Amino acid sequence: MLSLSLIGIGCGDPEQLTLAAVRAINAADLILIPRKGADKSDLADLRRTICAEVLTHQRTRIAEFDLPVRDSARDDYRKRVDDWHDAIAAAWSREIANRLGGEGRVALLIWGDPSLYDSSLRIARRLDPLPAIDVIPGVTSIQALCAAHALPLNDIGEPFLVTTGRRLRDGGWPPGVDTVVVMLDGGAAFQSLAPEGLQIWWGAYLGMPNQIIMSGDLADVGARIVAARQQARDAHGWIMDCYILKRRS
Structure with a gap:
């Protein structure tokens, strides 16, 4: 068999x-x-x-x-x-x-x-x-990302959504949730969102020796994440990353 x-x-x-x-x-x-x-x-x-x-x-x-x-x-x-x-x-x-x-x-x-x-x-x-x-x-990479940032994924009693960069870019912020996990994002789809009121926790090469993490208000760190992401891709020839977005209530 x-x-x-x-x-x-x-x-x-x-x-x-x-x-x-x-x-x-x-x-x-x-x-x-x-x-x-x-x-x-x-x-x-x-x-x-x-x-x-x-x-x-x-x-x-x-x-x-x-x-x-x-x-x-x-x-x-x-x-x-x-x-x-x-x-x-x-x-x-x-x-x-x-x-x-x-x-x-x-x-x-x-x-x-x-x-x-x-x-x-x-x-x-x-x-x-x-x-x-x-x-x-x-x-999972989500568990590794939350651990790297010492971040609880969900707010108390609240749902979250796991989606892709393609869906976030094409459909915008999903209705009914304030926390979104984004995977399989080939092009930093968070740039398609209005950054005001959003926080991001981002990580690349999670669990590997070359792990990179960044977090903060999207308006403040979004451009830095895009630059760091491109620099890492150029250095390694590939990148595997994911991130969590939260709307401040």
């Missing part, structure tokens, strides 16, 4: 691994490490570091493979993503078949947590043949 473990590994700090994650890593016959190009080699390096620190079973094999690149030319965003997920599932299936065959336990180390703005579960359900799937939860 073939099984697949999607193991949440937190945001880059090996100390964020749960005991369940360590056990699942050591139970795997094959660990797949995706490569996302030279600009994002840090992500593969951290997965290698985690394996080197916690993997104790010599029988476990580690295999690296190149992820397909998403087509950015077409206008239909959802269709682009759907086709990309199909291509990734085909790459996973190919690597599993070539390296493990039809039985054994495969593991993928998932950045953050497989449940939140991560498509690993959707991709896993497209595998052919379809394996038995289990999920090991991990520390």
